[in-house]
Each structure stands twice: as C-alpha cells, then as structure tokens.
Amino acid sequence: MIFIDLPVDVKTLIVSHIIRPTDLKSLCLTSKQLHAITVRQLYHSVTLDVGGPNDGQLTSLLNVKNIGLPYIRKLDLYLADVPDTCKCNQLQQANVVIRMILEFLPENILEKFSWHPWSPLNADNLLLLYRKQRRMKWMEAIALDRDVLPQLESDPSLKFDELFDNVKKLGLYPDSRDVLNMSHTILRRSKKVEKITLHTTFEDNQDNPIPLRELNDSATAPGLITSTLFRHMMPFESCTPLPLRDLTLQKIGLRYAALTYCKAIDFKNLRALRVYTCSGADTLFAEMSQSSRLPEHLECLEFKHEDNAENDALNAVDGFLCLVSGLKQLTLDICYAKQLPAAAGIARHGKTLKDLNVHASKGDGDEEELVYAVNEFDNICRKATGLQQLSVAAPATSITKIESIEFTSFMNSVSQLHELVTLHITTWPTNNPSAARMPRKIYEHLLQLLAQNIYARCTPSHSSSTTSVPSLPPFINGASTTPTTSNLPPPPPPPSAPSDPPPSTVANDYPYRIRKNHLVLVAFGTSDRVYDREDSTNQVIFLRSQHTDPLGHQSIVATQVGWCLRNYIEPRSDVLDFGLAKSCRPPATEEEGDD
Numbered sequence: 001m002i003f004i005d006l007p008v009d010v011k012t013l014i015v016s017h018i019i020r021p022t023d024l025k026s027l028c029l030t031s032k033q034l035h036a037i038t039v040r041q042l043y044h045s046v047t048l049d050v051g052g053p054n055d056g057q058l059t060s061l062l063n064v065k066n067i068g069l070p071y072i073r074k075l076d077l078y079l080a081d082v083p084d085t086c087k088c089n090q091l092q093q094a095n096v097v098i099r100m101i102l103e104f105l106p107e108n109i110l111e112k113f114s115w116h117p118w119s120p121l122n123a124d125n126l127l128l129l130y131r132k133q134r135r136m137k138w139m140e141a142i143a144l145d146r147d148v149l150p151q152l153e154s155d156p157s158l159k160f161d162e163l164f165d166n167v168k169k170l171g172l173y174p175d176s177r178d179v180l181n182m183s184h185t186i187l188r189r190s191k192k193v194e195k196i197t198l199h200t201t202f203e204d205n206q207d208n209p210i211p212l213r214e215l216n217d218s219a220t221a222p223g224l225i226t227s228t229l230f231r232h233m234m235p236f237e238s239c240t241p242l243p244l245r246d247l248t249l250q251k252i253g254l255r256y257a258a259l260t261y262c263k264a265i266d267f268k269n270l271r272a273l274r275v276y277t278c279s280g281a282d283t284l285f286a287e288m289s290q291s292s293r294l295p296e297h298l299e300c301l302e303f304k305h306e307d308n309a310e311n312d313a314l315n316a317v318d319g320f321l322c323l324v325s326g327l328k329q330l331t332l333d334i335c336y337a338k339q340l341p342a343a344a345g346i347a348r349h350g351k352t353l354k355d356l357n358v359h360a361s362k363g364d365g366d367e368e369e370l371v372y373a374v375n376e377f378d379n380i381c382r383k384a385t386g387l388q389q390l391s392v393a394a395p396a397t398s399i400t401k402i403e404s405i406e407f408t409s410f411m412n413s414v415s416q417l418h419e420l421v422t423l424h425i426t427t428w429p430t431n432n433p434s435a436a437r438m439p440r441k442i443y444e445h446l447l448q449l450l451a452q453n454i455y456a457r458c459t460p461s462h463s464s465s466t467t468s469v470p471s472l473p474p475f476i477n478g479a480s481t482t483p484t485t486s487n488l489p490p491p492p493p494p495p496s497a498p499s500d501p502p503p504s505t506v507a508n509d510y511p512y513r514i515r516k517n518h519l520v521l522v523a524f525g526t527s528d529r530v531y532d533r534e535d536s537t538n539q540v541i542f543l544r545s546q547h548t549d550p551l552g553h554q555s556i557v558a559t560q561v562g563w564c565l566r567n568y569i570e571p572r573s574d575v576l577d578f579g580l581a582k583s584c585r586p587p588a589t590e591e592e593g594d595d
Helices: 008-015 021-028 032-042 055-061 090-104 123-132 149-154 160-164 177-189 224-229 258-264 281-288 312-323 343-347 374-383 405-414 440-457 563-569
Strands: 045-050 074-079 112-115 138-141 169-172 195-199 246-250 272-276 300-306 329-335 355-360 389-392 422-425 521-525 539-548 554-561
Touching: 008 032, 021 032, 045 055, 045 090, 055 090, 074 090, 090 123, 112 138, 123 149, 138 177, 149 177, 160 177, 169 177, 177 224, 224 258, 258 281, 281 312, 300 312, 312 329, 312 343, 343 374, 374 405, 440 521, 440 539, 440 554, 539 563, 554 563
Parallel strands: 045 074, 074 112, 138 169, 169 195, 195 246, 246 272, 272 300, 300 329, 329 355, 355 389, 389 422, 422 521
Antiparallel strands: 521 539, 539 554
C-alpha cells in the first residue's frame, strides 16, 4: 500500500512525527488532502515578532482565506529586535499589532496567550483577549499599563468567573502591588489549576520600589507576597493545600516562607519542581524531606542557586536526593560550591533517569567548573544507562595534543550510555601548551575533529562491541601553536573493528570502549542567549551526519548547526535550553567585526 492510499487517520499520525516547520510547509504544498491535515499541526503553536518592519506581513496570516487560522492554540508574542534608532515608538506599534491580531482571530480558539518581553501590555488588549478567548488553559498575571482588576470584577458583560473554567496552568509574574493583586485573583478563581509558575521581579521596578523586608516573610509574620497571593487560604494551619503537579519558584525569599508554601501547596503530589535563584532554598528542601511532605511521584527536579559559605543548599539537595526516588529529569546548577553534588545521590536514580544536567563552581565569575572524579562519574554512567541527555563539565584536555587520560576516561564512561542522544560538554578544550590563542575558525575546525572522533568512537561496531580507536591526530611533531588551514589534519577515518582490541595502558594509546548508542548531538560551551530565538556565540553544536566520497565509502562527519535549528533536528536536546549561571567564550581570538 502506498502513502496516498492510506486512511486519513494514519496519515495524520505520520504527519504528527514531523517537527520542522519548513518540512510541514513543504508538505502543505503537495496536495489538498495533506494541506488540510498538516495545517493543523503547522498552526498549532505560532510565535510572532511584533513592533518591527515585518508587521505588514501579518496580513497574510490573518487573511480569512487562511484555513490554518482556526487551528491556532498557542500564541507567543515577542518584541521585535530592531536598531536603537527605531525603538522610539516600538511598544505603541506592537500594541496596535496585538490588537489587530486579537480582532481577527476566531473566537474561543486560544489555549495560551503569552507576552514575553518584560514591558507592560496594553490593558485594553487584555480586556479584548478576555472577551474573545474564553477557553484558555494557560493564564498569566503580567505588568499592564494600568490597573484593570476593578473593571474585570465589576463588568458583568465580561463574565470574569467563567474565564477560569478550563484554566489548568498559571504564570504569575508580579513586579508591583497591582500585579500581585491580579495574581491572587487569578489563583483564587482557578479551581482546576495543576501548574503554577511564580517569578517575581520587584527589583526591576524602580518607580515603586518595595523593601525586601516587606516582601519576604520574617520570623514573626508573613510577607507581602505570601499574605497577598494566598490571602484566600489564610489561616494556613486549617487551609486545604493546592493539589499541584508542577511548581516553579523563581526569585522568592524562602528563608522563612518555606513552611508557608508547604502548607499552601501539597508537595506530596508534585511531579515537577523547579527552584531558581531563591534565597533560603535549603529550608524548602528541609521541609520537603519530612515524611509527611516528601513528594511521592517526583519526576523532574531543577535547582539553580547561589550557595552560602557553609553550602547549606548543596547539603540539603544531597539529602533530598537520597530520600526521593524515581527522578527522570535532574538539573543542578550551583555557584559558590566547594564540591559537586554527591554522585551517590544521583546514581540512586539511575534506573529512571533520562536527562542529567549537573554543574557547580566555586564562584560565579571566571572560576573553572568543578569536574567529577573519574570513579564518581563512572559510577553515575554505570547506574544511569538509560540517560538520553547529559550535560556536565569534562576534564581538561588539549585540542592540539593527544587527549589527556582523564578526558579519555570520561569518554569511556560516556560510552556506557547506550541510549545517549545529546552530549553537552560545558568546558572548552584548550590549545595548551601554547600560550597564544588561535583564530576562532581554526579552533572550531579542531573542535569539529574532536566531535567527529567522539561520533566515530560511539558508532556501533559490526564485529565486536568493544574496539580500539586511534586518538585524534596531533599536529606534526606536536609542536604547532598557531596552525593555518593548510596544515590542519584531515578528518579521522572510520574506525576499524579488530576481533580483539589490543591492550594498552599508555596515555597516548588509551583505548575507548565502543558501544552501541544513539548519539546525535555533541555541544561545547554554555549558552549566553538573551533573546529566546537567537543562536549563542558561546556554544558550538555539532550534528552527526555521513559523508560519501566518490568511491562510495561512507564516513562520519560532524556538521555544525545553530542552537535554533537543532531543536527541529533532534527534539531530545532540550538540555541545551537551560540557562546556566556561567557562560564563557571559547579560548580563541575573535575575528575583526565580531562582538
């Protein structure tokens, strides 16, 4: 049976596995039937830049003849990136475009509407959104150009209570008393809420600053945030906690508020917990470690923190990891730490762990990241053989010399991860012993050879599951410091597969253990993205591909791809989305004209 003869339901299932928008667009142009099928997925999530020179092109999107318009479910709006000379009236232009979009969209189709820039949204646009889109599942409390809460609650035509019948996810971003009151109103009326994202930005509000002592809880009384947000649940000793499944806390003072959050939220039912830059976070983990509050089905834990001199947060997390079980995604990014999180606590979740992202450093500046000892990292890899995404700091090695014993041991441990798809190495290989930095293009070429070598060594062998592969070829005599493109070594050939690997204990001939896995992406460095849809200059990503020469021989080639494109090539690379605290440029000189 050929594809054209398949039933529509089967074709729809096949199309659902296509993730790249350009592929979906091409598929829409093949036939009327595939156009009607594919357009539902193509328009399900729409992201637009508004307030820029391309606003006029939105007329084709909002055309009544566009059959994809009724299938828009998620609408994310960004402020366009324009030169400083054009930013005078950009926000006003963006608000006009947003109103036009809301006017032309069919009624009651949106499930989510998000305004991402940290700038006030026009209040009239919010009222229009609430009038026309009454089936949303995600609602946000964000900064507005004026307070509309009294109008929302007093206008009977809005039917404010009916807006929350389908709401299950809340995004609360208070930066003033008005937004905090709006957050309380939304939370109080959302009876089916399962996910809450609470991110405060009071420090960015210079017009009406609120002292931290008034915002956060003290030893004797609740602060403004908890007393306003959970006002309808007071007193907390007798309230019914919220049965959340997903909770994100960012920039919240938890030193004296941890017990309040544990009373207002049922942590035992949590599936995902994310704590970013919250002072006193160790008290929250201490409270959750009690048997009456310990999460029973926690699958995702993300923790980003600046620790104190006693490393209270690190010790609290280590203890929490030894009590909870069944984690599938674990992200730890800790600054001012004396050591990395305990490997034993991570290895405890080896049977279920799929994504691992662990980093720690002794400061938040130029200090080098801490690296796991060989035996500790090997213990993690031996226990967590089901890992699909891994992001860690690797031991130091030279990009122009024979790889160090520690780096080789690191790769030997990685080779045990049979299901690994994305490998993210946040540290940069150096060009030691040379003191001079090489040009960026040459450095990236050598980095490509290193990634190419990693792919070659992780390729399944036909005759043996364990073979020896030659190391990365060094420069002639190993003494070249600033090589040119003409004397760069050629890419390594595909690895041979001898029946018995030769034993070796010498550093220059240390063998890799090759095992079958699914490694697709290798990334170096940490991202410095500010705008969510731009590539980072501090991260280099390589995709595994194949090259066929004129004689028909195939070899593995590492192809450099951008951060945005890799998301559509391999969706199991979201470990690269997490913004780490440290970001450093590669040890290479930038070309003239580069930032």
